[in-house]
Amino acid sequence: xxxxxxxxxxxxxxxxxxxxxxxxxxxxxxxxxxxxxxxxxxxxxxxxxxxxxxxxxxxxxxxxxxxxxxxxxxxxxxxxxxxxxxxxxxxxxxxxxxxxxxxxxxxxxxxxxxxxxxxxxxxxxxxxxxxxxxxxx
Amino acid sequence: xxxxxxxxxxxxxxxxxxxxxxxxxxxxxxxxxxxxxxxxxxxxxxxxxxxxxxxxxxxxxxxxxxxxxxxxxxxxxxxxxxxxxxxxxxxxxxxxxxxxxxxxxxxxxxxxxxxxxxxxxxxxxxxxxxxxxxxxxxxxxxxxxxxxxxxxxxxxxxxxxxxxxxxxxxxxxxxxxxxxxxxxxxxxxxxxxxxxxxxxxxxxxxxxxxxxxxxxxxxxxxxxxxxxxxxxxxxxxxxxxxxxxxxxxxxxxxxxxxxxxxxxxxxxxxxxxxxxxxxxxxxxxxxxxxxxxxxxxxxxxxxxxxxxxxxxxxxxxxxxxxxxxxxxxxxxxxxxxxxxxxxxxxxxxxxxxxxxxxxxxxxxxxxxxxxxxxxxxxxxxxxxxxxxxxxxx
Numbered sequence: 232x233x234x235x236x237x238x239x240x241x242x243x244x245x246x247x248x249x250x251x252x253x254x255x256x257x258x259x260x261x262x263x264x265x266x267x268x269x270x271x272x273x274x275x276x277x278x279x280x281x282x283x284x285x286x287x288x289x290x291x292x293x294x295x296x297x298x299x300x301x302x303x304x305x306x307x308x309x310x311x312x313x314x315x316x317x318x319x320x321x322x323x324x325x326x327x328x329x330x331x332x333x334x335x336x337x338x339x340x341x342x343x344x345x346x347x348x349x350x351x352x353x354x355x356x357x358x359x360x361x362x363x364x365x366x367x368x
Numbered sequence: 369x370x371x372x373x374x375x376x377x378x379x380x381x382x383x384x385x386x387x388x389x390x391x392x393x394x395x396x397x398x399x400x401x402x403x404x405x406x407x408x409x410x411x412x413x414x415x416x417x418x419x420x421x422x423x424x425x426x427x428x429x430x431x432x433x434x435x436x437x438x439x440x441x442x443x444x445x446x447x448x449x450x451x452x453x454x455x456x457x458x459x460x461x462x463x464x465x466x467x468x469x470x471x472x473x474x475x476x477x478x479x480x481x482x483x484x485x486x487x488x489x490x491x492x493x494x495x496x497x498x499x500x501x502x503x504x505x506x507x508x509x510x511x512x513x514x515x516x517x518x519x520x521x522x523x524x525x526x527x528x529x530x531x532x533x534x535x536x537x538x539x540x541x542x543x544x545x546x547x548x549x550x551x552x553x554x555x556x557x558x559x560x561x562x563x564x565x566x567x568x569x570x571x572x573x574x575x576x577x578x579x580x581x582x583x584x585x586x587x588x589x590x591x592x593x594x595x596x597x598x599x600x601x602x603x604x605x606x607x608x609x610x611x612x613x614x615x616x617x618x619x620x621x622x623x624x625x626x627x628x629x630x631x632x633x634x635x636x637x638x639x640x641x642x643x644x645x646x647x648x649x650x651x652x653x654x655x656x657x658x659x660x661x662x663x664x665x666x667x668x669x670x671x672x673x674x675x676x677x678x679x680x681x682x683x684x685x686x687x688x689x690x691x692x693x694x695x696x697x698x699x700x701x702x703x704x705x706x707x708x709x710x711x712x713x714x715x716x717x718x719x720x721x722x723x724x725x726x727x728x729x730x731x732x733x734x735x736x737x738x739x740x741x742x743x744x745x746x747x748x749x750x751x752x753x754x755x756x757x758x759x760x761x
Contacts, residue, residue, distance in 0.1 A: 237512070241505040272507045272622070298528070300520030301574040302512060305581070307495050310512045318517040318573070320622065328622045330508045343528050360510055 235354045236309040246273040248287050253359040256351045259287040260325050271327035292349040294321040294363060301338040317341050321363055335364030371643060374467040374609040375599030376591050376721045378407025384587035384706040385555040386487040392428050395483045395588035400441050403590040412445040416475035418462045420482035421453030423709035424497040447475055455745030459713040460752045466593050482714040483588035502746030504620050516581050518621055518747050519660045520573030536680025538566035540661035541579050543689045544697055548704025550730040555585050555706035580661055585706030589714040605725040611755035613639025619749050632751030633670035644755035646738055648672055653723055653733050654696045655741040657716040661703045698731045713743040724758040
């Protein structure tokens with residue numbers, strides 16, 4: 232595999248499951264067993280009720296574009312090869328929002344409200360980043 | 369009468385821009401000496417120094433944190449020293465802390481300085497610093513998030529929801545640069561731009577073009593503050609802090625309920641005005657420090673100057689520009705002044721003081737009595753509003 236020079240996520244003990252999940256092409260959302268809150272990003276304790284009793288539920292992998300920005304300049308050198316790339320906020324069917332990249336289409340074809348499906352970008356042997364592409368593609 | 373007990377009695381400032389030959393300590397000496405002279409006090413009268421934490425300058429931060437300023441400047445009457453870091457909201461919190469030191473009797477007169485030199489930091493290092501300052505290293509940074517990208521998304525959504533046009537967005541830059549063109553301490557002094565200049569500038573993070581983003585700069589400023597009573601004895605032009613309001617909005621954009629910070633600005637300004645015993649109609653200048661030009665529109669709408677979606681037209685018509693009926697950001701906010709990290713809010717408060725002292729030169733708003741000033745930190749973690757006046761209502 233080609234050397235990956237871009238920043239990798241700084242993983243915490245309570246987010247390890249999430250990244251194990253993406254490695255297996257599963258998008259996992261943390262859920263509180265006590266109050267039922269859906270939690271993203273993952274926490275040590277539920278931000279609503281502080282319960283430490285948290286579990287994981289697989290997301291449908293469907294989302295809509297909340298907003299996006301096509302990046303043309305002003306990034307660190309290791310992102311140059313990706314320019315222009317789409318930085319986006321996507322709203323998952325489960326009601327949580329993620330920051331991500333939209334791939335698999337021309338940047339100019341991205342629009343707010345567009346339907347997306349998750350795709351896993353295996354950037355290293357250990358890490359897969361959840362990215363999104365238009366449902367039709 | 370408002371509850372606060374703080375007044376600015378003197379300010380000092382060096383021009384903002386790229387001046388690699390000017391060291392941190394050059395600037396610190398100059399601004400502190402200027403501010404003490406401007407206040408008409410003796411250096412031994414400084415009993416406390418509360419410094420705005422500089423960003424991306426760890427050696428300097430360390431020197432300041434561990435007490436170097438009073439020693440270098442010979443503040444022999446100094447009783448305590450500390451540094452405050454809340455990003456762009458640092459100065460506002462330095463003012464709060466100074467008020468506490470003054471009210472508790474720890475210090476009668478406090479110096480609040482800020483210095484930033486970014487031109488000597490390698491560009492990639494600066495980009496890296498800001499790529500992880502106020503941006504989450506697990507959930508945002510791996511996707512190539514930058515301040516421009518994050519705010520590009522806010523701008524995109526704002527245009528989508530309000531129908532604001534690219535021309536109206538660009539008009540915010542034109543208005544700010546008109547003010548900056550009149551400010552000898554601005555990096556864009558004498559350099560106004562047109563809407564075409566903005567729209568023809570290089571695309572950075574859609575919909576934001578280079579002239580709609582900030583240019584990093586070096587700079588520094590200082591304020592001398594004291595109690596209201598002592599301020600009246602020392603100077604004929606005290607500038608009183610009349611009100612303060614604030615809201616925490618959130619660190620990560622993915623979790624921000626108040627995505628445009630609109631509710632935060634509204635509540636903070638209502639609180640600040642209520643404490644001052646004023647309404648928005650009493651305000652002569654809105655000194656918005658909202659970092660990105662298009663955020664001027666959100667601020668105007670949040671404070672209630674225009675209805676939602678109408679601010680773009682309002683700015684395009686020139687109402688916030690020099691000579692307009694609603695002067696906003698009279699040093700041109702970060703886009704006009706140059707972005708000095710945590711220092712833009714310092715420059716903004718110094719401008720409040722200048723306007724209320726009647727010392728704002730060609731930017732002077734005639735008969736200015738009350739100002740509403742904003743500040744925020746990180747990628748928009750909070751909304752802080754303060755009210756200032758040259759009299760107490």
